[in-house]
Amino acid sequence: MLRCINMLEQPTSGHVYIDGIDMTQKGTDIPTMRQRCGMVFQDFNLFPNMSVKGNLIYAPLKVKKESESACVERAEYLLDKVGLLSKIDEYPRKLSGGQKQRVAIARALMMNPEYMLFDEPTSALDPEMIKEVLNVIRNLAESGMTMAIVTHEMGFCREVSKHICFLDHGVAQEYSTTKKFYESPDSERAREFLSQVM
Amino acid sequence: MRFDKLIPYTGMFISGIKMTLKYTALSLVLGIILGLIIGIIKLSNNPVCKILKPLTKIFTALFRGIPLMVMLFMVYYATPQVLNIPLSAIGAGVSVFGLNTAAMTSEVFRAGIDSVPKGQMEAALALGVKKGRAMLDIVIPQALKSILPALVNESISLLKTTSLISVLGVADIMRTANLVLAQTYTAFEPFVIAAVLYFVMVYILTFLSNMLEKGLRKGD
Numbered sequence: 234m235l236r237c238i239n240m241l242e243q244p245t246s247g248h249v250y251i252d253g254i255d256m257t258q259k260g261t262d263i264p265t266m267r268q269r270c271g272m273v274f275q276d277f278n279l280f281p282n283m284s285v286k287g288n289l290i291y292a293p294l295k296v297k298k299e300s301e302s303a304c305v306e307r308a309e310y311l312l313d314k315v316g317l318l319s320k321i322d323e324y325p326r327k328l329s330g331g332q333k334q335r336v337a338i339a340r341a342l343m344m345n346p347e348y349m350l351f352d353e354p355t356s357a358l359d360p361e362m363i364k365e366v367l368n369v370i371r372n373l374a375e376s377g378m379t380m381a382i383v384t385h386e387m388g389f390c391r392e393v394s395k396h397i398c399f400l401d402h403g404v405a406q407e408y409s410t411t412k413k414f415y416e417s418p419d420s421e422r423a424r425e426f427l428s429q430v431m
Numbered sequence: 432m433r434f435d436k437l438i439p440y441t442g443m444f445i446s447g448i449k450m451t452l453k454y455t456a457l458s459l460v461l462g463i464i465l466g467l468i469i470g471i472i473k474l475s476n477n478p479v480c481k482i483l484k485p486l487t488k489i490f491t492a493l494f495r496g497i498p499l500m501v502m503l504f505m506v507y508y509a510t511p512q513v514l515n516i517p518l519s520a521i522g523a524g525v526s527v528f529g530l531n532t533a534a535m536t537s538e539v540f541r542a543g544i545d546s547v548p549k550g551q552m553e554a555a556l557a558l559g560v561k562k563g564r565a566m567l568d569i570v571i572p573q574a575l576k577s578i579l580p581a582l583v584n585e586s587i588s589l590l591k592t593t594s595l596i597s598v599l600g601v602a603d604i605m606r607t608a609n610l611v612l613a614q615t616y617t618a619f620e621p622f623v624i625a626a627v628l629y630f631v632m633v634y635i636l637t638f639l640s641n642m643l644e645k646g647l648r649k650g651d
Binding site (some may be wrong): 271291296 | 548550551553554555556557558559560561563568569572573647
């Protein structure tokens with residue numbers, strides 16, 4: 234579903250609106266809309282042939298044609314925020330999974346997106362590393378960024394989210410506020426799920 | 432063995448080398464550009480590319496199935512007769528060798544690009560990069576690592592194949608050796624020289640590609 238939001242996957246039916254703009258409409262400038270909507274993937278997808286710095290500055294440099302010094306400055310600022318400034322000249326293969334994902338988040342933030350999409354950002358990580366990534370996401374949430382997160386981290390989800398859409402086998406079972414979802418879900422499937430995992 | 436008899440022909444051999452290099456370089460440039468385009472067409476889901484796909488298959492099949500010598504004669508002698516346009520040896524040679532290289536390398540490019548994980552393209556797209564740009568900046572540099580060895584093999588084979596052009600009277604290394612044979616009545620020495628020249632050129636090419644490959648491995 235997340236992949237449909239920025240049209241990496243073509244929805245077979247229905248519409249996707251971001252800021253009132255229909256993403257599924259033919260004439261929509263998808264690349265520009267994608268710039269406004271940062272995305273973080275389950276398996277990081279850092280560019281292995283570029284250093285951490287290269288990964289971060291590539292898109293703003295090539296797409297937004299910003300000056301290199303401005304890009305590097307922002308890259309340093311964002312890497313500092315995710316706690317990885319010391320890794321700026323490393324190549325991705327030298328990083329742990331959690332570090333890669335934090336770099337990927339910083340990379341998405343380089344484009345100054347208005348929204349962020351997280352596609353199971355911690356599913357490919359060891360339990361120890363999950364925390365460091367969740368902390369970064371939590372900070373981002375607290376800074377007021379609008380985000381959509383697909384996750385199985387139920388505790389984290391309860392803590393940071395305002396709304397929850399509960400999916401079962403690709404079908405949305407329930408859409409409600411976080412409080413309501415955890416306390417008294419409407420759908421039978423959600424009740425069953427919560428009793429299993431919580 | 433009288434290699435000293437060949438000293439007066441040094442200049443001829445040098446221009447032979449230049450001629451061989453010229454045919455190789457031009458054919459290689461044409462072949463790689465066209466091969467890359469055809470390779471991408473073979474992979475693409477774009478509707479226009481889908482129409483072109485069967486044509487690319489026929490193209491590859493033709494060059495795989497027809498000996499280059501036959502192709503060369505057809506283009507050089509038959510095209511002017513059919514289409515009424517005179518064709519120079521360089522025009523015929525470069526187009527046949529270039530198209531042949533394109534046919535062979537298109538498969539190499541297709542497989543190489545296909546070997547780069549899909550997530551790489553998606554990550555670039557998600558950053559707002561346009562598809563063509565992402566292909567050029569992100570996917571192809573990574574594909575190059577697996578493409579390069581095969582591409583070098585193809586270039587080496589091309590360099591050696593250009594010796595066919597001697598049958599059209601172009602004074603490349605092979606033709607020069609023949610000419611020297613005719614003038615000195617010695618066969619062994621000029622052909623040994625030709626063999627050594629080809630060998631050394633291929634060796635240098637291999638060396639350069641090894642250096643390039645090391646450069647590309649920076650990230651892993």
